[in-house]
Every structure is written in C-alpha cells, then in structure tokens.
Amino acid sequence: MSHTAHIPSHRKPRRSASKLALRAGVAGGVLGTIAVAGAAGPANAEPVTETIEMPTLGSLETGAGLASAVAASAEASQQEALDQSLLTQENAALQKAAKEAKKAKAEADRKAAAERAEAARLKAEQERQEAEERASRDRARTQLATTSASSSSDDDSSSSSSDGGSSSESGDSETQAPSGSAAAIVAFARAQIGDAYVSGGTGPNSWDCSGLVQAAYREAGIDLPRISYSQSSMGTSVSLSDLQPGDILYWGSRSNSYHVAIYVGGGNFVGAQNTSTGVVERSLDWDSPSGAVRIL
Structure with a gap:
C-alpha cells in the first residue's frame, strides 16, 4: 500500500494573483524536495506521493462574489442612510409648516378679535353721541318751551286786539x-x-x-x-x-x-x-x- 501524504488546503479567498503565484512557487519547491528525497532513499522503498491542493477557479469566483456582496451591502447602507436623511428633512419641513400654519392662524384670530373690538367701540361711541344729541335736544326743547311760555300771554293779547279775519304770515306761508x-x-x-x-x-x-x-x-x-x-x-x-x-x-x-x-x-x-x-x-x-x- 502506497503512503500518500495529503496536505490539506484551506479554501480561503485569494486576494491577489501575486499571492497565488507565490503559493504555487512554494508548492513546486516542496514537490521538488520530496522527489529528490525519494530518489536518495532505498531502492526497494515505495515511492512517496504528495498531493497539493491548488486553488481552483471556483475559489476565485467565490472571492469575487464576496467582494461584490460587500460592495452591494455598502451601497445599500449608503442608500439607507440617504433615505433616512431625506425622511428627517421631510419631517423637519412638515414640523416647520405646521408651526407656520399655527402662527398664521393665531395672527388671523388676533386680527379678527381686534376688528370685533374696534367695531364694538365704534358702535358704542356712535350710541353715546346719539344719546348726547338727544339729551341736548331735550334741553334745547325745554329751554324753548320756557321761553315760549313767558311770551305766550303777550302773543294772546296781541292776537285778540287784531282783526279776527286776518291771519299771520306764518299761517299764510304754511298753507x-x-x-x-x-x-x-x-x-x-x-x-x-x-x-x-x-x-x-x-x-x-x-x-x-x-x-x-x-x-x-x-x-x-x-x-x-x-x-x-x-x-x-x-x-x-x-x-x-x-x-x-x-x-x-x-x-x-x-x-x-x-x-x-x-x-x-x-x-x-x-x-x-x-x-x-x-x-x-x-x-x-x-x-x-x-x-x-x-x-x-
């Protein structure tokens, strides 16, 4: 039975072609050393076979896929951060608009209240002026009535001495x-x-x-x-x-x-x-x- 030594290969993604070449060179050197040792050994000794697992194209593709996934994840994270920033800005704009609308409503209510107060004041002032006018007319009417009463006796005596068929100028003008x-x-x-x-x-x-x-x-x-x-x-x-x-x-x-x-x-x-x-x-x-x- 031949003794074959297996050197396990850890399948890790290679990061560059230079590293792969280096690893291949080392593996070649090891194989050469083993071959020399075999030749120097006893003639009846069984040859030793060394198996080296070289990197395959599949492992390279796996590394490329991982890099692509990392890049996609980074892009997704960046897009998520951008979306979050836009959402924050939208919320801030909505809050600002709500504050401005509330402020505008408060100002409109204040102006409406001031207009109602001014209308009430003007109405009260007008009513006060009308009341003063009525009071002044009443005083003037009372004064005129007093003056007329003091002269009514003179007017009656004057009218009784005049011709009964004649009329005053006022009566003529009124008719x-x-x-x-x-x-x-x-x-x-x-x-x-x-x-x-x-x-x-x-x-x-x-x-x-x-x-x-x-x-x-x-x-x-x-x-x-x-x-x-x-x-x-x-x-x-x-x-x-x-x-x-x-x-x-x-x-x-x-x-x-x-x-x-x-x-x-x-x-x-x-x-x-x-x-x-x-x-x-x-x-x-x-x-x-x-x-x-x-x-x-």
Missing part, C-alpha cells in the same frame, strides 16, 4: 305750496324719506343731517358748506313762527349747531335724524328746533 327753488328743495328732501342714516353719508341711499340738506340745496343750484354749524351760520336768522318751505332748521346754537333739517311747510320738517329713524318727515312738535335760517 301755500312752495314754488321755485323752495319747491325743488322740498321735493328732493321728501324723495329721500326712508333712506338710512349713516354718519358722514352724502347719498344717494344713506345720509347724515347736513349731507341731506347740502344735497337738497344743490338741487336748487345752491352750494352749502358740508358741516351743520356752517350751514346754520348761512343766510338770515328767522323766527320759528315765520317759517317758509326750504328754510333750514337747526338744533343747538346757530354758530354751534349739532343737527339741521329742512322745513317743508305745514308745520313739518324732513331730516336725517339718527340710525333708528333714518330720513323721516316729522312735526315740529316731535322735536322742536332751536332756530331757523333762510337762504332763498
């Missing part, structure tokens, strides 16, 4: 229909009855007191100032007992009136009174004016 410029003013004022009262309104569907008077006189070709106290300072002062259609009625003092209206005859006036009534026609007894001026 006569207005004509000319006065008719245009009265017609325009009455055409606006039912329109809304709006502070600063100059028409065509909403007015304040002086805006209505100014527009009515414009129909007659007469330009008046915009403000009530300036309008009541125009023309000539006339008595409330000697009114004619088209006269301007005022409340307060002539140089500092706070409300104006247009006398339309028959003891009535048309004016943009307040937000509750709008433009109305009322009797002088409903809200007695402080005085009147005549411009026509």
